[in-house]
Amino acid sequence: MLHKFIFDGTRIVLDVHSGAVHEVDELAWELLENYGQVTEAELIEGTRGRFDPVDVAETLKEIKELEQSGLLFSPDPYQGKYTPSNEIVTKALCLHLAHSCNLGCRYCFAGQGRFGGEDQLMPLETGRAAIDFLIERSANRKHLEIDFFGGEPLLNFEVLKELVYYGVQRAGERGKVFKFTVTTNALLLNREVSQFLNEHEINVVLSLDGRQKVHDRMRPFPGGAGSYEIVTSRIKSFVDSRHNRNYIIRGTYTRHNLDFSNDVLHMADLGFKHLSVEPVVAPEEAPYAIRREDLPAVLAQYEQLTRELLRRREAGEPLDFFHFNIDLEGGPCLPKRLTGCGAGYEYLAVAPNGDLYPCHQFVGRSDYLMGNVFNGRVRPDLVEAFRQAHVYNKEGCAGCWAKFYCSGGCHANAGAANGSIYRPHEQGCSLARKRLECALYLKVKESRQD
DSSP states (O other): OEEEEEETTEEEEEETTTOOEEEEOHHHHHHHHHBTTBOHHHHHHHHTTTSOHHHHHHHHHHHHHHHHTTSSSOOOSSTTTOOOOSOOOOOEEEEEEEEOOSSOOTTOTTTTTTTTSOOEEOOHHHHHHHHHHHHHHSTTOOEEEEEEEESOGGGGHHHHHHHHHHHHHHHHHHTOEEEEEEEEOSTTOOHHHHHHHHHTTOEEEEEOOSSHHHHHHHSOOTTSOOOHHHHHHHHHHHHHHTTTOSEEEEEEEOGGGTTTHHHHHHHHHTTOOEEEEEEOOOOTTSTTSOOGGGHHHHHHHHHHHHHHHHHHHHTTOOOEEGGGOOOSSSSSOHHHHHHTTOBTTTEEEEOTTSEEESSGGGTTOGGGOOEETTTOOBOHHHHHHHHTOSTTTSTTTTTOTTHHHHTTOOHHHHHHHHSOTTSOOHHHHHHHHHHHHHHHHHHHHHHHHO
16 A cells, blocks of 8 residues: 655655655656556556656666565555454553643633533542552553643642652552653642652643634633733743753644644744644534634645744754654554554543543543442453454554554544544544644655755
8 A cells, every 4th residue: 555645846655554655756656656557568658758768667677676675565464464462451541630720721621620520639549549550450561651630730739749759669669660741731830840840750741822812712711811921931931940851832723723833833932842732622513623624724734834844944943743753763563553542451541539431531421431440440341442443443444544653543532523432533534644744744854864
């Protein structure tokens, strides 16, 4: 399977199953269009009068050599053969330290951080039980992850601190290593909090939507006042305190800012170097939801952002945009690419009362309640449902050229849009494919400079 596309005059060919990426000229592009479907004589005849016969012969020879080397038209190594491992190993938990928030974000999928319930803070006892649960289910895996989430997790900072201490202690006792991450709106990032996060090398995801008018429209305080000025001030101080490392600024774009590339560049101009923006998760009827008719504008924005990132890189001003990061030489192993994030078995979310869910976007949905950390039991039917939600079982994924990079997309978005985790979210697929094309184009341009 090949995927061919042209970006600003650059012809790029991705051999899907080997992962090889080729920049080709007009002749190779044309030959590849029908290669293997017609005879070589027909291919040559089709180029007569437009290309030099010597060039045609040489290009056909190169295509054959790449094919024989497994870099073009390579077969799918797993089609009809892939079976997920029977060993269930949990490697990461998302701890909901707070079902409460000090902002009133208008697009919040968690209902102002409460996930359909009342204000809650996770007790220390629950957090410790969650860490013990993870260690017991991690088998021989050494490196484990804990994400502190909410609501706003820093509303429960004292418990966060104690859980870091406890996690480090238990990890040492069992020969494990914990990596901690906290997602925060930055309002509570004072000197004490920043110092603790830095001392313990905790990764931080910081919420900022871009330009002031965009941010304040969707991320106000509960009373309606904008939060941009205090948020940017706190983020700047924090980022400076850790020398612009080990963080990411994560924004959300909506129908109100379909020109979101300007928000990414605004954040870059503030001095932030590690950025991400995501489309809003919202029901179709929401006024800020991105609709089908908005897709051309959204896709054009990714292209515009690509050009600007390339310009800045060439000017010696590199910018790390999460969705354009791709590792063609290393990266996840192929089985991992088939299964994606591992929600529902490798990765679980823990509500303040200890209830377990497949991931943070399922929390509060009774049909996805998987168990509780205190009894250690997890519903085997839901585990199996998510374990089997790989690209060869998801509708339309096996024949998609992007399958080894998006891994079937987000289960939660699929479930929300289509009522099934086995039916990918169509809009999400369109965005994933465009972002991948942008990433491949940037890789090709970088290779020219090497």
